[in-house]
Amino acid sequence: xxxxxxxxxxxxxxxxxxxxxxxxxxxxxxxxxxxxxxxxxxxxxxxxxxxxxxxxxxxxxxxxxxxxxxxxxxxxxxxxxxxxxxxxxxxxxxxxxxxxxxxxxxxxxxxxxxxxxxxxxxxxxxxxxxxxxxxxxxxxxxxxxxxxxxxxxxxxxxxxxxxxxxxxxxxxxxxxxxxxxxxxxxxxxxxxxxxxxxxxxxxxxxxxxxxxxxxxxxxxxxxxxxxxxxxxxxxxxxxxxxxxxxxxxxxxxxxxxxxxxxxxxxxxxxxxxxxxxxxxxxxxxxxxxxxxxxxxxxxxxxxxxxxxxxxxxxxxxxxxxxxxxxxxxxxxxxxxxxxxxxxxxxxxxxxxxxxxxxxxxxxxxxxxxxxxxxxxxxxx
Amino acid sequence: xxxxxxxxxxxxxxxxxxxxxxxxxxxxxxxxxxxxxxxxxxxxxxxxxxxxxxxxxxxxxxxxxxxxxxxxxxxxxxxxxxxxxxxxxxxxxxxxxxxxxxxxxxxxxxxxxxxxxxxxxxxxxxxxxxxxxxxxxxxxxxxxxxxxxxxxxxxxxxxxxxxxxxxxxxxxxxxxxxxxxxxxxxxxxxxxxxxxxxxxxxxxxxxxxxxxxxxxxxxxxxxxxxxxxxxxxxxxxxxxxxxxxxxxxxxxxxxxxxxxxxxxxxxxxxxxxxxxxxxxxxxxxxxxxxxxxxxxxxxxxxxxxxxxxxxxxxxxxxxxxxxxxxxxxxxxxxxxxxxxxxxxxx
Numbered sequence: 241x242x243x244x245x246x247x248x249x250x251x252x253x254x255x256x257x258x259x260x261x262x263x264x265x266x267x268x269x270x271x272x273x274x275x276x277x278x279x280x281x282x283x284x285x286x287x288x289x290x291x292x293x294x295x296x297x298x299x300x301x302x303x304x305x306x307x308x309x310x311x312x313x314x315x316x317x318x319x320x321x322x323x324x325x326x327x328x329x330x331x332x333x334x335x336x337x338x339x340x341x342x343x344x345x346x347x348x349x350x351x352x353x354x355x356x357x358x359x360x361x362x363x364x365x366x367x368x369x370x371x372x373x374x375x376x377x378x379x380x381x382x383x384x385x386x387x388x389x390x391x392x393x394x395x396x397x398x399x400x401x402x403x404x405x406x407x408x409x410x411x412x413x414x415x416x417x418x419x420x421x422x423x424x425x426x427x428x429x430x431x432x433x434x435x436x437x438x439x440x441x442x443x444x445x446x447x448x449x450x451x452x453x454x455x456x457x458x459x460x461x462x463x464x465x466x467x468x469x470x471x472x473x474x475x476x477x478x479x480x481x482x483x484x485x486x487x488x489x490x491x492x493x494x495x496x497x498x499x500x501x502x503x504x505x506x507x508x509x510x511x512x513x514x515x516x517x518x519x520x521x522x523x524x525x526x527x528x529x530x531x532x533x534x535x536x537x538x539x540x541x542x543x544x545x546x547x548x549x550x551x552x553x554x555x556x557x558x559x560x561x562x563x564x565x566x567x568x569x570x571x572x573x574x575x576x577x578x579x580x581x582x583x584x585x586x587x588x589x590x591x592x593x594x595x596x597x598x599x600x601x602x603x604x605x606x607x608x609x610x611x612x613x614x615x616x617x618x619x620x
Numbered sequence: 621x622x623x624x625x626x627x628x629x630x631x632x633x634x635x636x637x638x639x640x641x642x643x644x645x646x647x648x649x650x651x652x653x654x655x656x657x658x659x660x661x662x663x664x665x666x667x668x669x670x671x672x673x674x675x676x677x678x679x680x681x682x683x684x685x686x687x688x689x690x691x692x693x694x695x696x697x698x699x700x701x702x703x704x705x706x707x708x709x710x711x712x713x714x715x716x717x718x719x720x721x722x723x724x725x726x727x728x729x730x731x732x733x734x735x736x737x738x739x740x741x742x743x744x745x746x747x748x749x750x751x752x753x754x755x756x757x758x759x760x761x762x763x764x765x766x767x768x769x770x771x772x773x774x775x776x777x778x779x780x781x782x783x784x785x786x787x788x789x790x791x792x793x794x795x796x797x798x799x800x801x802x803x804x805x806x807x808x809x810x811x812x813x814x815x816x817x818x819x820x821x822x823x824x825x826x827x828x829x830x831x832x833x834x835x836x837x838x839x840x841x842x843x844x845x846x847x848x849x850x851x852x853x854x855x856x857x858x859x860x861x862x863x864x865x866x867x868x869x870x871x872x873x874x875x876x877x878x879x880x881x882x883x884x885x886x887x888x889x890x891x892x893x894x895x896x897x898x899x900x901x902x903x904x905x906x907x908x909x910x911x912x913x914x915x916x917x918x919x920x921x922x923x924x925x926x927x928x929x930x931x932x933x934x935x936x937x938x939x940x941x942x943x944x945x946x947x948x949x950x951x952x953x954x955x956x957x958x959x960x961x962x963x964x965x966x
Contacts (some may be wrong), residue, residue: 266736266780508732512689516746516796517719530736 270534275611280608283601292599294410298369299435301403302382302389306564307367308389309398312337314584317393317401320360333357334389334528350394358383379498392451395587396580404566405590411567413598415482416547420540422486423493424548431494435501436524442498452493460488461550465559471566474565481560485547502533507531545599552595568595627699628804628836629662629685633696634676634708638876654680656860657694659935662804664699667830667837669851669868671844671883678840679862682806685838685871686724687715698722700803722751723797726758727809729789733781733833740777743767743795748801762799769832770795771825773878787818798829807839811846823850844887848872856880859916866944876893878921915949923950 274280293300303309307506318334336356339348368375383389391402398618434445464484468477504510513523548568554560555569563570566593575588576580635658637651641774654677662668670678685696697704698718707718723746726732733742743763752757767777770791781789790810793939797805807826811819827850828834841847847854847868854871856864856879864877875881915921918928927949935945938952 269782413894474899480850508728509734511683512724512726512732512793512796513734513745513749514688515686515722515724516720517716517750518745522749528736531734 250490250597266530266534269489270609270612273376274608277608277611279604280612283604284606286597286601287605290409290594290601293406294413295358296371297403297406297410299376301377301379301400301406302379302391303400303403304367304567305400305403305407307388307399309394309400312350312388312390312394313339313348313398314396314580315390315398316352316359317586318352318390320391324354326355326357329357330361331359331361333359334391336387337390349395356391358387360389390500391580392586392590393584395574395584401587401590404571406592407566408568408571408591411478411561411565412548412551412569412595415478415485415561416544416549417568418482419485419489419547419551420544422482423489423543424536424540426486426495427497428492430490431497432501434494435498436505436520436528438502446498449491449494457488457550461554462557462559465554474562478565479563481554482549485550488550489543489547493536493543496530497536499539500535501528503529504528514578534609535543538606538609538613540611541602544602548595548598626664627661628664629660629699629838630697630704631658631660631662631681631685632695632697634658634681634684634696635692636680636689636797637692651692653860655684655691658857658860658862658885660855660865662836662838664803664836665830665834666852667839667850669847669854670838670840670857671842671847671854672857673883674842676857678842678857679703679710679808681857682724682808682838682840685806686722687712688724691758708896716750720746720800721802722804722806723800723802724806724808725790725793725797725810728784728813729793730813732793733789735781738778738780739767739772739784739792742781742792743777743799746796746800763795766795766799769829770798785818790814790818790822794825794829796820798833799938801833802835804836804838807837809841810839812841812843821844826850836963844872846882861916861932862946862947863917863946864946865935866946874944876944877948877953878923878950879917882920915947922949925950 278369295304299477309315315337318337320332320334322329322332334357335352335354337350337357338353338356341347342349360381361384362377362381365377365386366379366382366386368377370376390400390401392405393401395401395404430449432443434442434449461484465481468480472480510523510527513527531596551560551567552572553567555567558573561567562571564575571591572588575591580587634655635653636655637653640650640652651774656677658681660668661921670681672678675794680689686692687710691708692709695706696708697706698721699705700718700721705718707715710718711760737745740760740763743766744759746833747753747759751759751762753762761950763777764774767774772791772795776784776788776792781792790813794810810826811822823846826837830837837850839847839850851868854868855862855865856871856877858879864875866874872884873878875884913932914930915924915928915932923929931949933947933949933965935947936951937945939942
């Protein structure tokens, strides 16, 4: 008697490399091809790093991102170091900040004081935060005596810029992800019905989609964002923003999903499934969705930057997220004054660089996925 | 015809029209008559070969039998368990019991296998959707049996279609069609996408399976040699209509319709010393012809006269044996015409 488990390799993988390739499913092949793409790997690394920073922002940031520090306004960055003219230390330290007054304007000026060291300790307790529902007050690094350290300096209210960047990364990426997800679900349902059933249903849905598509985006954003009541909490505004981004984003995606349905529903293997007596549900779930889900993922990856840019643009003109929520757009908006650009350009350039890096990463990942999404055409 | 034999499938006046649309509101602007009033009887245990140039409605006829396209009119009777069932107006749910009996092998084995499923899952799909087996082990066993019967190696079952050549893929498709033990299989040009050495392989497998399982085939093809090799009866189709039908021997040695002769003459043959200039006129497939009265073939026919513009000839028998039918007003003239092309039936 033959053992079917071993025959179908349910329990163990065949040892030979060639057999591995033959028995590799689609996603294994795509992943193999994707990994050969150098820029794609870099993009995944950058985005993974950002996502990590965003998710664990509370744990990684040493100072409360909304905590004011009147003794360190526009402070320069306190870079951790191991040695200076006073000698070497195994424990990293930063220079303390002392604030002097400008003799002419009497403006406080925060400066590094090389003679005073603040030692950095790991896994210290500090302000309370929540990660994925878990409350904690342990931080990756910080000081023992409660003094604040500003790795990237502070803004004009004395808030720690490093912590703010971490939080902003998380908010901006998550708002993009939620917006894309809402748009995707809407597009999948609307485009799927339109493409699969065709005919008059398709005609009506497409005309309605066109009506949504011709509404100019920027005035629509502005109108919707201006309609937010002033007394909404920042969390409510956050959800309203994701909803707006999703509602504006679905028509393009739904068109693409419809075209995929139209293309694949007449493929021979779908006809063969009908001959085999498969139900609509089985055809859609087993045959249609798996065969174009890769293209949809590419589309999602490519539409991600638009979501992030829309959020950034809206927040930048002051119509999107508002403090105390921190996003890249909020950071850019607060760095608009000529004084900040002149004296502390990092407040502008660091968020701008993050936006640039994130969008570039999405684009190269989308590019690499597109190359890898058809592994049957250029075999290994 | 052939009254004494057991009719498995009887097609009466089957029509499949595709509507053409115009304008932004997709108004119906007319019909393409892909299959236009076809009458056919398919006998149990026989292979009916269906030939014709591309676009003449061969594949649509096959799909119409399987209800993959919605017929415009006509009837299809299945004789199953001694009863005759009209399947044309059945809903998909009621048709399911016939799906087990009627399967299809598609033309392009590269398109007809889902690249995301293992061979085992592909072959098992009809069993899962229509079969009575529920346990995975039973299904595995049946898949294994059928795969071995179709000359597939058992270890192929865990692989994906991308690991296989055209011939192997077509054997997988055959295994999928066979797994429910159907009585009738529509073979839609199953070898035309394969190279010649594999073609013979697949044809012999089809013939062997037909013997082993008592299958009945509708073999659609445009390669006349292949059709002659596998068929018992051959029907010649032209723009949605059957032009001539008879035994393989009759059609290939004694063609009486001008279109059949044109088809046979257009086969390139290395043995032929002086290849006659191919008399194929430009393809006459257009709405103009399908929507007009008269014989569809008249514009390309050397025997066409005034009457051909008015009345479409219906199938009639010419000889006493009652086995050879032809739809031509001047079939007698064709027979006595001096040039007579003889094609060796294999």
